[in-house]
Amino acid sequence: MAEPSAAPEPDVEIRAERAHLAAARAALRDMRANVLGTETALGDIVGDKYTNEVLRRARARRAEELVDLPDVPLFFGRLDFEPGTVFDSDPAAGPPAGPDGDRVHIGRRHVHDAAGTPLVLDWRAPISVAFYRATPDDPMGVRSRRRYGFDARAELTAYEDESLTSAGEGPAEGGALLAAEIERPRSGPMRDIVATIQPEQDDLVRAPLEHTLCVQGAPGTGKTAVGLHRIAYLLYHQRKRLSRSGVAIIGPNRSFLAYIRNVLPALGEVDVTQTTVEDLLGHAEVRATDTPAAARVKGDARMAEVLRRDLWSLPAPPAEPLVVQRGSRRWRLYPDELGHLLTELRTRGVAYGSGRDLLAHRIAHAVLSRMEAAGETCDDRTHNQVRRDRAVRAAVNAAWPKADPVRLVFGLLTDPERLARAAEGLLTPDEQAAILLPGRPRGPKSARWSTADLALIDEAAGLIERPAGFGHIVLDEAQDLTPMQARAIARRAGTGSLTVLGDIAQTTVSAAPADWTALLAHLGRPEARLAVLDRGFRVPAQIIDFAARLLPVIAPGLGAPTAVRRTAGALRVTATEPHRHLDAVTDACARALRGQGSVGLIAADSDLPGLHGELTRAGLAPSLLGEDPDALEGARLVCVPASLAKGLEFDAVVAVEPARIAAAEERGLHRLYVVLTRAVSTLHVVHTQPLPEPLRAG
Numbered sequence: 001m002a003e004p005s006a007a008p009e010p011d012v013e014i015r016a017e018r019a020h021l022a023a024a025r026a027a028l029r030d031m032r033a034n035v036l037g038t039e040t041a042l043g044d045i046v047g048d049k050y051t052n053e054v055l056r057r058a059r060a061r062r063a064e065e066l067v068d069l070p071d072v073p074l075f076f077g078r079l080d081f082e083p084g085t086v087f088d089s090d091p092a093a094g095p096p097a098g099p100d101g102d103r104v105h106i107g108r109r110h111v112h113d114a115a116g117t118p119l120v121l122d123w124r125a126p127i128s129v130a131f132y133r134a135t136p137d138d139p140m141g142v143r144s145r146r147r148y149g150f151d152a153r154a155e156l157t158a159y160e161d162e163s164l165t166s167a168g169e170g171p172a173e174g175g176a177l178l179a180a181e182i183e184r185p186r187s188g189p190m191r192d193i194v195a196t197i198q199p200e201q202d203d204l205v206r207a208p209l210e211h212t213l214c215v216q217g218a219p220g221t222g223k224t225a226v227g228l229h230r231i232a233y234l235l236y237h238q239r240k241r242l243s244r245s246g247v248a249i250i251g252p253n254r255s256f257l258a259y260i261r262n263v264l265p266a267l268g269e270v271d272v273t274q275t276t277v278e279d280l281l282g283h284a285e286v287r288a289t290d291t292p293a294a295a296r297v298k299g300d301a302r303m304a305e306v307l308r309r310d311l312w313s314l315p316a317p318p319a320e321p322l323v324v325q326r327g328s329r330r331w332r333l334y335p336d337e338l339g340h341l342l343t344e345l346r347t348r349g350v351a352y353g354s355g356r357d358l359l360a361h362r363i364a365h366a367v368l369s370r371m372e373a374a375g376e377t378c379d380d381r382t383h384n385q386v387r388r389d390r391a392v393r394a395a396v397n398a399a400w401p402k403a404d405p406v407r408l409v410f411g412l413l414t415d416p417e418r419l420a421r422a423a424e425g426l427l428t429p430d431e432q433a434a435i436l437l438p439g440r441p442r443g444p445k446s447a448r449w450s451t452a453d454l455a456l457i458d459e460a461a462g463l464i465e466r467p468a469g470f471g472h473i474v475l476d477e478a479q480d481l482t483p484m485q486a487r488a489i490a491r492r493a494g495t496g497s498l499t500v501l502g503d504i505a506q507t508t509v510s511a512a513p514a515d516w517t518a519l520l521a522h523l524g525r526p527e528a529r530l531a532v533l534d535r536g537f538r539v540p541a542q543i544i545d546f547a548a549r550l551l552p553v554i555a556p557g558l559g560a561p562t563a564v565r566r567t568a569g570a571l572r573v574t575a576t577e578p579h580r581h582l583d584a585v586t587d588a589c590a591r592a593l594r595g596q597g598s599v600g601l602i603a604a605d606s607d608l609p610g611l612h613g614e615l616t617r618a619g620l621a622p623s624l625l626g627e628d629p630d631a632l633e634g635a636r637l638v639c640v641p642a643s644l645a646k647g648l649e650f651d652a653v654v655a656v657e658p659a660r661i662a663a664a665e666e667r668g669l670h671r672l673y674v675v676l677t678r679a680v681s682t683l684h685v686v687h688t689q690p691l692p693e694p695l696r697a698g
């Protein structure tokens with residue numbers, strides 16, 4: 001019974017399912033027409049322009065959600081529950097029964113007919129949980145589960161049933177349709193996995209919003225997929241709360257964002273901020289790369305205290321009294337009185353920027369007390385006039401200078417004495433010397449800032465004014481955040497929660513913390529729930545075994561994933577003579593292109609332009625990731641700099657000269673581990689230099 005059925009002449013079941021699909025499509029069209037129709041009616045009734053605009057937008061959004069995408073099937077699964085489990089015989093007590101009693105179809109969104117009868121239930125609805133989690137041991141009221149197969153035009157062509165009433169009858173590991181989905185040739189950007197989310201993934205997707213979740217998972221275990229589906233799930237259940245504050249997914253670089261950009265829209269979610277840490281902080285353009293020593297110090301959490309000290313060294317009482325002239329009278333505040341006001345404000349824990357406003361109020365209050373003591377009548381107007389008095393404003397500017405985050409960091413990193421004062425007892429002289437800006441930049445505008453500088457500027461900005469937070473942030477490849485970047489994200493998370501995804505073995509940033517406990521502390525979420533994903537869906541066993549030889553060196557104690565499949569001929573390693581090297585790489589790419597799906601050629605960043613030129617001359621029409629914005633869609637063969645490979649995958653990978661990838665940076669072996677775990681079907685390693693030592697073993 002576990003055999004997928006795909007008859008040339010569709011059987012009765014397939015014909016019935018196709019009819020249901022057609023009915024669902026028609027119902028969806030009607031739902032959309034209704035939404036669009038209501039808009040016109042409302043336009044006549046509601047006079048208020050603002051309300052009308054809000055309604056119009058809400059309707060446009062709803063209509064967008066209800067568009068029937070021709071290549072995305074409306075449902076992908078079916079559950080037959082025990083009678084009486086889902087639908088009550090009394091229609092008033094629950095949703096009306098479907099035409100087949102306790103049978104529900106599960107899809108990407110809810111579809112109902114004109115009478116309100118559900119034809120497709122949203123995968124995020126509570127009832128759909130059973131589709132992902134029911135087992136013969138815990139059937140959750142389900143008798144049988146059906147999965148569907150579709151052809152490229154979204155025509156329903158196959159189905160596969162799994163009985164949950166007797167143990168051992170279902171297809172192993174989810175069956176042939178799941179296997180087909182996992183092995184499906186990859187091309188272009190990432191797709192959703194909503195039809196085949198696995199129980200351990202589903203548990204994370206549906207975890208409550210209130211708690212921060214941290215997922216450690218080996219390459220290809222579905223972390224990114226879980227993060228994206230979790231966003232869709234949370235928005236479905238907490239839309240009001242989250243749409244006020246917003247939801248963001250933060251990825252490692254723009255190529256990665258391009259890779260994942262279609263997943264949320266396919267799940268009907270179009271209002272999610274998709275960004276990188278660099279773009280999120282965005283105070284200045286990044287034009288410099290730090291030395292490893294500078295990057296390590298700049299990324300360290302001690303810098304937060306250095307910046308805090310520097311900023312808060314600015315307020316100082318003036319040497320002269322403040323004189324406020326009102327009519328013919330003058331009112332004085334002496335330096336020690338102003339000093340008291342400053343001290344009081346400093347100890348209140350206010351943001352630096354609000355301190356300036358508060359100081360003006362305090363000064364006005366002190367002057368008014370004096371005026372009242374002298375018999376003058378004062379009110380709110382007097383208070384505001386004194387607060388805005390030119391002398392008061394000048395005193396505030398002198399005693400509590402306006403601070404600009406970029407100027408502050410510039411001042412600190414170009415003035416060794418100022419830095420020494422702020423860093424005393426925190427940074428060694430060598431560490432201080434390492435972070436001074438190289439060259440002699442003339443001003444903040446002409447300075448060449450690095451990625452690490454952005455986090456320093458952001459810390460300063462956060463001390464001056466607290467930023468608005470998102471309701472939820474999904475942080476992908478979080479293992480690569482420095483403590484200072486983690487603090488920047490924590491500020492953006494405000495009181496909301498986070499989903500932190502990553503793999504310690506793939507850490508390529510030297511300044512990143514060595515474990516999740518440390519990172520979660522910098523993220524301000526030490527209480528986060530830590531979960532582990534260890535079933536690898538991307539990479540075949542032979543390739544994982546090969547790459548995992550690096551693990552004892554790069555991440556001792558961390559286990560390799562258990563690959564869900566083993567494919568014949570998945571791994572090839574070709575050693576060549578230097579004069580044959582380019583030919584061998586070209587041959588490997590040409591061979592990979594004879595198979596199906598995408599091909600990624602991955603090499604050390606500095607080798608890539610040469611290889612790209614060679615493959616172009618050989619007529620293989622490669623695109624170049626990082627240069628060409630549509631590189632992942634524009635060509636079957638994509639040349640990928642090792643530094644941009646993180647998070648991506650290709651059907652076939654040609655990895656060139658591992659020793660050079662490993663030697664290119666401090667954490668080169670970690671980078672190599674990332675590179676070797678990008679393949680869905682085949683990995684071909686081509687090298688002239690000896691492989692790095694750990695890979696030779698075994």
Ligand SMILES: Nc1ncnc2c1ncn2[C@@H]1O[C@H](COP(=O)(O)OP(=O)(O)OP(=O)(O)O)[C@@H](O)[C@H]1O
Nearest residue numbers: 193196197198219220221222223224225537538647
């Ligand atoms: N339940 C699933 N059903 C089908 N495909 C899946 C499933 N889970 C993961 N995959 C596929 O496995 C591949 C790897 O998933 P994903 O990129 O989310 O892994 P990852 O853990 O983020 O990997 P990395 O650490 O390398 O970034 C993707 O093609 C994804 O679609």
